[in-house]
Every structure is written in structure tokens, then in C-alpha cells.
Amino acid sequence: MLIIHDGHEPTIHPTAWIAPNAIISGDVTVGARSRVLWGAVLTAESRASLTIGAECVVMEQAVLRASGQFNLRLGDRVLVGPHAYLTGCEIESHSFLATGTMVFNDARLGVGCVVALGGKVHIRSELPAGTWVPIGHIAYGQPAIIYPPNQAQEVHTLINKDGGFLHYVFGVSAEDDRLAMMDAAMPKYSRMLERHQGDQIIES
Numbered sequence: 001m002l003i004i005h006d007g008h009e010p011t012i013h014p015t016a017w018i019a020p021n022a023i024i025s026g027d028v029t030v031g032a033r034s035r036v037l038w039g040a041v042l043t044a045e046s047r048a049s050l051t052i053g054a055e056c057v058v059m060e061q062a063v064l065r066a067s068g069q070f071n072l073r074l075g076d077r078v079l080v081g082p083h084a085y086l087t088g089c090e091i092e093s094h095s096f097l098a099t100g101t102m103v104f105n106d107a108r109l110g111v112g113c114v115v116a117l118g119g120k121v122h123i124r125s126e127l128p129a130g131t132w133v134p135i136g137h138i139a140y141g142q143p144a145i146i147y148p149p150n151q152a153q154e155v156h157t158l159i160n161k162d163g164g165f166l167h168y169v170f171g172v173s174a175e176d177d178r179l180a181m182m183d184a185a186m187p188k189y190s191r192m193l194e195r196h197q198g199d200q201i202i203e204s
Contacts, residue, residue, distance in 0.1 A: 034057070
């Protein structure tokens with residue numbers, strides 16, 4: 001399904017293939033010979049753009065989102081596995097993101113990176129070319145340090161020292177408590193998503 005969002009229509013290369021129940025919404029470009037499989041969602045919102053290079057594969061039920069100041073870009077020959085979640089990040093060519101991968105806002109992966117099953121690359125993290133994130137591990141930092149799952153609390157603490165996820169992505173005050181941060185973030189996010197009420201389906 002192709003959707004015009006905020007006046008932006010997806011651009012699909014004639015040699016690309018989009019599964020009938022995939023959703024491509026907004027300022028999204030899909031490159032030559034790329035494939036977007038069943039149930040995947042590619043959405044660009046609030047002035048952001050989402051670009052898929054040539055000969056990429058986005059597998060079943062993956063979600064790729066660009067929003068606000070956070071564009072999303074895949075280089076050529078990138079594989080995004082089933083149930084992966086990518087938002088506002090940049091993935092260079094020849095990278096492999098396995099099933100259940102999560103890559104968050106402003107993260108940058110160099111050429112030929114691998115994020116194994118359930119691996120996570122957190123906000124603002126930078127992975128040099130050829131970096132491997134093992135199964136279930138967490139990458140955080142510039143350049144990223146790879147933390148095992150049992151050090152997730154340490155990563156959480158480091159992110160909070162930098163203001164936290166809500167502060168970085170939604171611009172709410174890092175000085176507020178959690179309830180106040182949600183009170184500030186959610187109305188803002190809801191207003192932005194309200195713009196989908198004007199979406200137009202152009203192909204399904």
C-alpha cells in the first residue's frame with residue numbers, strides 16, 4: 001500500500017518490488033531491485049525522509065521510521081531482518097541487521113556492520129565499518145562500546161546521564177520526573193501523528 005502523507009508521495013524504482021500488504025507512507029524512496037516483504041512498514045513523518053538504496057531487502061514485519069529531524073537511510077545491499085525496528089538512523093552499504101534488531105535515533109553504522117539476533121544500537125551511537133554486535137548485545141557511544149545483555153542497566157544509566165531517550169528524541173526537559181516527561185512528550189507526539197488523518201491511499 002502506497003500512501004501520500006503530508007503531501008509527500010513515495011518514490012518506488014520500477015525494478016523494486018513491494019509486497020501487497022507492506023505499507024510505504026510519505027517521503028520514502030525505494031531503490032533499484034530492492035524488495036520490501038510482507039507486512040513491513042516504511043514511514044516518513046513530519047518533514048523527515050526515508051531512503052532505501054539499491055538491492056536492499058526489508059523482510060517481513062520490519063518497521064522503518066523517519067520522523068522530525070531524524071531521517072533514515074539504508075545504503076546499497078543492506079538486509080533488514082524480520083521484526084527489526086529502525087528509527088531515524090543511517091546504515092551504510094553491505095550491512096546485515098538480523099531478526100529483532102533495534103537501531104535508534106541518530107545511530108550510524110559504517111559499511112559492512114552486523115547486528116545479530118535481537119541486538120540493539122542505541123541513540124547517537126556510531127559503529128565503525130565492520131563492527132559486529134553479537135546476539136542480544138547493546139551498542140552505545142561514539143564510537144560505540146558493545147555491552148552484553150547483563151550490562152543493560154549500565155547502558156541505561158549512561159543514556160540518562162546524557163538526558164535520556166525522551167529528552168533526546170522528544171526534546172522534553174531532562175530535569176523533570178518520568179510523569180512530567182510523559183506529560184510533555186505524549187501530547188506533542190500525538191499532535192504530530194494527527195497529521196495522518198489527511199493521508200491518501202494511492203495504491204493498494
